[in-house]
Amino acid sequence: MQLPSEATAIECVPARAPAGVVITAVDAFLFLMLERVGIRNLEALFGLLIGVMAASFGYMYVDAGVDVADVTRGLLVRSRRRGCRPSKAAVTGWAVD
Numbered sequence: 001m002q003l004p005s006e007a008t009a010i011e012c013v014p015a016r017a018p019a020g021v022v023i024t025a026v027d028a029f030l031f032l033m034l035e036r037v038g039i040r041n042l043e044a045l046f047g048l049l050i051g052v053m054a055a056s057f058g059y060m061y062v063d064a065g066v067d068v069a070d071v072t073r074g075l076l077v078r079s080r081r082r083g084c085r086p087s088k089a090a091v092t093g094w095a096v097d
Contacts (some may be wrong), residue, residue: 034042 031042031045034045
């Protein structure tokens with residue numbers, strides 16, 4: 001999966017492609033090094049990255065001023081507009097490229 005992503009990056013953003021290749025190589029070797037040092041260290045790195053993502057999403061959620069009542073209602077109450085037929089892909093949550 002890494003190679004198609006790199007190929008897409010090279011085609012779409014040619015000026016930044018060398019930096020992307022270097023970053024990808026460095027993080028691949030970092031993961032290999034952490035795996036050699038110990039799985040717990042690798043798990044700690046992934047935990048840290050997931051924590052940074054959660055904090056970033058939480059900050060964006062608060063900064064956007066989203067109405068919590070509307071979000072809760074949307075999560076708990078299933079509804080759709082009249083005359084709208086959902087496709088099977090939408091119902092199951094597939095991402096079709």
